[in-house]
Amino acid sequence: MEVLYYPGCSLKNTYPEFEKSTYAACEKLGINLVEIPEWNCCGVVPSLATDNVMRHLGAVRSFINAQEKGKEIGTNVVVTLCSMCYNVLKRVNLILKEQADVLKNVNDFIDDQPDYVPELEIVHFLNLLKNVGFDKLKERIVIPLRGLKVAPYYGCALLRPDRPKGVPIDDPENPTVIENLIRSIGAEPAEFPFKTECCGNYHIVFEPGIVEMRTKKIIGSARSEKADVILSPCPLCTYNLQHGNETLDRSEQVPVIFFTQLLALSLGVKSHLSTEMENQILKKIGGEKFV
């Protein structure tokens, strides 16, 4: 399966392990990620102002490059990993599909690239896995992570808002896709009431106290469910949760890793986890034979 791939800045700079573990897993699963040429910043947070379409332009420029590359390889599916990117791209694409005046506006403005014909489909990697089928995924697992308790953390951007209709990858109030992934790789999902709560988002820049207040609650909830790790799909959530961990005593911390790292580990390919983390997980799931 060949699909277009929009990485976003965090996967190239802050958290290369997110991208590398995904590539490793995809190779094993026969998914070929074709990076969009000259993609640029998505804008991170979607503009909610309906009278200003300028903030959509970053996303649209990437769509145009994706569209042209897609013609070459014969696909209209764009996969994202970062939840912030997913939210912005999905939302802008749906707006362009639904609102002809906005589409005309941005196409008129961007005069150095071909027009965007809104036929791309933006898909988050979790839903790509769901489409492949968690049962099929299960058959490919070589290291089942039995005995590992994993807290599935969704954050906001994969689930909300539900407008335009079609943005959430799952039920906004009670999603299960990450739990299904966790089960398919042999681990046990923790019942985790804070799984859809906000980490504090960009307040880390000017009001880190807000992020600390939020992440302490989220980590504390995972901790009380005896989770060994928190699984995150979002680079900003991961940064904030790790920041929250730093403010806690070691005994109260719960390590935060990307869902693709655990997937890669169970598929028997390079997980790009720290050696310490990987050993900790392998020890937990069945002793020394894997270490």
Added chain:
Amino acid sequence: MNELAERVKEISDQNVYSCYLCGNCSAGCMFTDEMDTLPHQVIALVQMEDKDALEKNTSWICASCFVCSVRCPRGLDVAAIMEALREIKIRERGFRKIDLRKIKDIEKLPQIAITAAAQKFTW
């Protein structure tokens, strides 16, 4: 519709008069501890054309997590209303909420956080 409500509608496409002040947005909001006024109270201020709505810290504390928007029984995008209140201030000549040059530990922060803050706090 009063002028302030009109302006909010222009920017966010949300009609604050749809709100019957049930308080569901405020009940679900994870940031109310930090707010001087609850989200539904701010909407009530807009309904009454009380410009104080723009001076409350509520819209600035809102992190656009959209729990309110998902739960509103009237189908209002409350987060978009908060964005409209921010935008009204941001678009004022001479208004400056933050100084991007004064970010502490900028090297340590991921660019995703800085870009997001810049999107929400600046023009």
